[in-house]
Amino acid sequence: MASYLARRLLQSVLILVGISLITFALLYLLPADPARQIAGRSASADVVASIRHQLGLDQPFYLQYLHYAGRLLTGDLGRSYVQRTDVASLIVARLPPTLLLMVGAITTELVLGLGMGIAAALNRNTSFDRALMVLSFVGVSAPQFVLGILLLYVFAVRLGWFPIGGYGSPQHLVLPALTLGILGAGWYARMMRSSLLDVLQQDYLRTAHAKGLGGAVVLLRHALPNAILPIIAMIGLDIGTFMSGIVVVESVYGWPGIGQLTWQAIQRVDIPIIMGVTLISACAIVLGNFLADLIAPAIDPRIKLR
Amino acid sequence: MRPVRELLRRKLALLGLVVVVLTVGVALAAPLAAPHDPAEQLFDGLTLEGAPLPPGGSYWLGTDLLGRDLLSRLIYGARTSLLIGIAANGLAVAIGAAIGVIAGYAGGWLGSALMRFTDLMMAFPALLLAIVLAAVFSPSLWVVALVIAMVSWVQVARVVYAETQALARREFVEAERALGAGRLRILWHHILPHLVSTLLVWGTLGISTTVLLEATLSFLGIGVQPPTPSWGNIIFENQTYFGSAPWLVFFPGAAILALALAFNLLGDALRDVLDPMQRGRH
């Protein structure tokens, strides 16, 4: 086990290094000049040159990267070009809303997805089952930005049930969490359905029935727990999809999280923030994958640690 | 022909197929189907104060914020979405399959390196990478397709890798090797044919993802260049009016949903038909 952990840790570090290098290289290729951004529009050429020198932007690529990586090791993510604050504190300030949003989305996925999946499995091959499965497909196929605008328009603007974007109370969380989570809910519904169907057909359940245990009891105490486990193991993989989804969802709802920060930073080519957010997202994805890989064999002994 | 009949027997798959065929037809026949030039900013297309016209009257689906006929833009937008969706996915499947097959068949350090690289790309948040790539390259239709392909090949690679590995270890392959058959020959005759069904499934399912990704990039303002219509950039240009002109968001939105859904239904049914053992997530 220890050697497995060590190996995974090494892999993760290498992955993060690779990602930082690729991102740094891509941002280096951007035509926009950060020194001019900071110097402002009325700056003279020597002011721009002096700023460029101070930021080390006149150095060759590999030196710039090494400096960046060196600072990274001490936890310094650099300072935003536009906001002049250090990137780490910006990200830390915006992390809680994004985490809250993700928790809300996972809750949506589980409640909606598992609920639909169970209902479909229990009413197998009826039109109800088919309708639910089509609905789950719709959830997977809906573009998140359209869904977001639609929910906002219908439930917030027209009906006024929820606030129109923003952050602060539980009511503010409902619509964004739904928007972010419906995609995953669609997947989970189908997975839950097939997982539950598999479990329901297994021998030991027939034994339980034969022993005289009632249907509901069998379901709750034996079938469901076994059916849910493989799905729980997959939640870690959701992080990857969330990292993409938050850019759009936070923008549509004005949610003050990391996605909104990313989008603003990209508009202004604020390289330190873009680097910082990409690294944090990659960390989260790597962590999520790792957890998923770790939990899976614990749940299903047939799966071995990869 | 049995798989085809199996496929056609499933109602949902049939529905998906019909939608896809319809969209392709409309896209191909765009000049004939569209009542107006999609780029023409008609003087009558806006009210005197500059507000867009609602659906009805001479503009069936209303006009957009520049006075252009929405229906015509949607029809031509189908071209953009389909073109990019199919091209990007085709490229993604090609890249992913190539990497997966080489890694799975060659094994050793090459296979390991390729798979580590794949893991690396998987850890990149897809949309972020797409946005950065789009900012680096000068935008155009093909650049957008390329960018989308760059972030979509990873899953194909992993699946193909796993399958190739499994296939390479099967007995008959061992037997062939023992008989002295060349590696390339084995690849061509024994491995690739078995991958066809996987690639077919991915070739279809993947289009739903690439269509959605193109729409998202256009929605963020970094997709195809105006005035080329794309369902995503129609929403981008008109989203600030969603309170007073919601049709400008919902018609293109519904179109994106319908196309993505159709490919999803089709692809899913294909997977059931071609390989009933595979299930769950992609």
Added chain:
Amino acid sequence: MNLLRRGLLAGAALLALGLPPAVAAPRQGGAMTVTYKDDVATLDPAIGYDWQNWSMIKSLFSRLMDYEPGTATLAKDLADSFEISPDGRTYAFKIHRGVKFTNGREVTAEDVSYSLNRAVDPKTQSPGASFFHAVKGYDEVAAGKATSLSGVIVVDPYTIRIELSQPDATFLHVLGLNFASVVPKEEVAKYGADFGKHPVGSGAFRLAEWSLGQRLVLERNKDYFKPGLPYLDKITFEVGQEPLVALLRLQRGEVDIPGDGIPPAKFLDVMKDPQYKSLIVQGHQLQTGYVTIKNTIKPFDDVRVRRAVNMAINKERIVRIINGRAAIANQVLPPGMPGYDASYKGYPYDTAQAKALLKEAGLAGGFSTELYVNNTDPNPRIAQAIQQDLAAVGIKASIKSLDQANVIAAGGEPDQAPLIWSGGMAWSADFPDPSDFYGPILGCASATKGGWNWAYYCNKDLDGAATEADAIADPAKADERAKKWGGIFTRIMEDAPWVPIFNETRYTIHSARIAGPDDAVFVDPVHTPINFDVVYAKDAQ
């Protein structure tokens, strides 16, 4: 009928007659909520240069000069009195006594000197450093050879003398810029690069709270040196709010002012709604939106082609596309700027003549080119309208809609971005003086790589005329100077390096409980967008 009922009836009758309450003088107290879409970057006056933080910084800090609220008229702020030498090269200021920073310490001339030097110091990386180029010693400091401006001399704790290397008519305006705000040395030393998040100044307000990405709260500075000001006790800024949301919240009474203005989508509805009509304030920004034509890329080096482009564009249609929220522009300067020529006709919209000019230039068959625009709404739409107009005379312009920073970078290159729609990027005045519309965007010095003179327009004669005009530093000769500048810009339009399209009109809406001495403070041309110092709440206790 008993007394109570009579009283009630009388009261009801009065209300029904709609008699206004007695117009009261502004009362001290109350609070206000303002929303912005984008986050506030920094409140460091040497660095802040955004839409959001510009007026906040004006209210948090003082500087030698300022403007009368709601106008572009210079007024003294920290300066109690000043004298300009006859040759226009020496300015002597006496500052008010007893002005305190919010940390308790008194403001002295030493602080003014420190602040000016800090703004120019390359290590501060201030975007406003070059505004001070006229001060003696600027070149040495900018090059890193000196650490302080030799032209800034502290005479005594309340007197400061500034010597210029040449007379500069805009210098008083420069001293009214945020970059010239006075900051306390010890606080800057304490916070270092984070001073922008912990600002300490001597303005009407002080920063009470800042939750990154969510909210900022400004509180009244009880020791503010101007008696009676500010009126409000507290201003809360909520960031991350979409303009549409802000408007709806205003309608519900949750927000007092949507800082980004009325969203275009709701504009027509709000203008027609009787409930909100009286609360809308209309004002002019000192801003012009234009298409730059790069003189260094063929065929735009031919003035006939540039004039043809000017005549091909239907500006009225473009203004209609943005719901009439602008006035058509026919010259470089916006109305309200000294030097603006109301009688100037400019180039008419005449496609026939445009085609004739192109034919004369040997381009009867038209040509292809590129139109750059930033990818924030509504700019791509405006670019498409321009594209259609150009196509009508045979100019096939393909659109390149990019991130703002990339457009700016391309504009600064001599061989890229032949046409650029400036919307969302340029140019609004830093201070209300015509030279601000020349130097950075049309002068020879900025026609270089990375400059903002995207047209790469360089007319040495006009450069000379500009320097002459700026040398007329005597305020009594302001009219003469304005005329000179007017002449310069008319000559520029003859060369047609730009197509001026429109001057944006700003529409702000505020809640009924907030008022100002003049509506213009809600569309303040200098304290953009709002002059927080003089706004008051009608319901203050």
